Amino acid sequence: xxxxxxxTIGEKVLGLDAFNDESSVIGAVFFxxxxxxxxxxxxxxxxxxxxGKHYVYRGVPTSLAIxxxxxxxWGKFFNENIRDKYEAKEVGE
Numbered sequence: 001x002x003x004x005x006x007x008t009i010g011e012k013v014l015g016l017d018a019f020n021d022e023s024s025v026i027g028a029v030f031f032x033x034x035x036x037x038x039x040x041x042x043x044x045x046x047x048x049x050x051x052g053k054h055y056v057y058r059g060v061p062t063s064l065a066i067x068x069x070x071x072x073x074w075g076k077f078f079n080e081n082i083r084d085k086y087e088a089k090e091v092g093e
Contacts, residue, residue: 003018003019003020004016004017004018004069005017005018015030015031015032015033016029016030016031016065016066016069017029017030018030018069020074023050023073023074023075024050024075025049025050025074025075025078026047026048026049026050026074026075026078027048027049027050028046028047028048029045029046029047029048029065029068029069029074030045030046030048031043031044031045031046031060031062031065031069032044033062033065042058042059043058043059043060043061043062043065044056044057044058044060045057045058045060045065045068045082045086046091047078047082053090053091054090054091054092055088055089055090055091056088056089056090056091057082057086057087057088058086058087059086059087060082060086064081064082067081068081068082
C-alpha cells in the first residue's frame with residue numbers, strides 16, 4: 001500500500017508525494033499541478049524507479065496522476081497510461 005501526502009487548497013490538488021514498498025519497479029511518485037491558470041502541459045509527474053533512476057513527465061493531467069497513485073499496480077498503470085504517452089526526461093541529464 002502506498003503512503004501518500006497531498007498538498008491542497010480546498011478541493012484542488014496542488015501536489016502529491018507517494019511512496020510504495022510493495023511495487024517491484026516503482027518506489028516513489030511526485031506530482032505538481034500549477035493550477036487553473038496553466039494548461040496541463042505545465043503539470044509535472046516525477047517517477048522514481050527502484051533502479052535509482054528518476055524521470056519527469058510533463059503534461060500529465062491531475063486526474064491521471066491521482067489514478068496512478070491510487071492504482072493497485074503502479075507498474076501496470078504506468079506501462080498502460082504514462083510510458084510512451086508522455087515525453088520523459090531523466091532527472092540529472
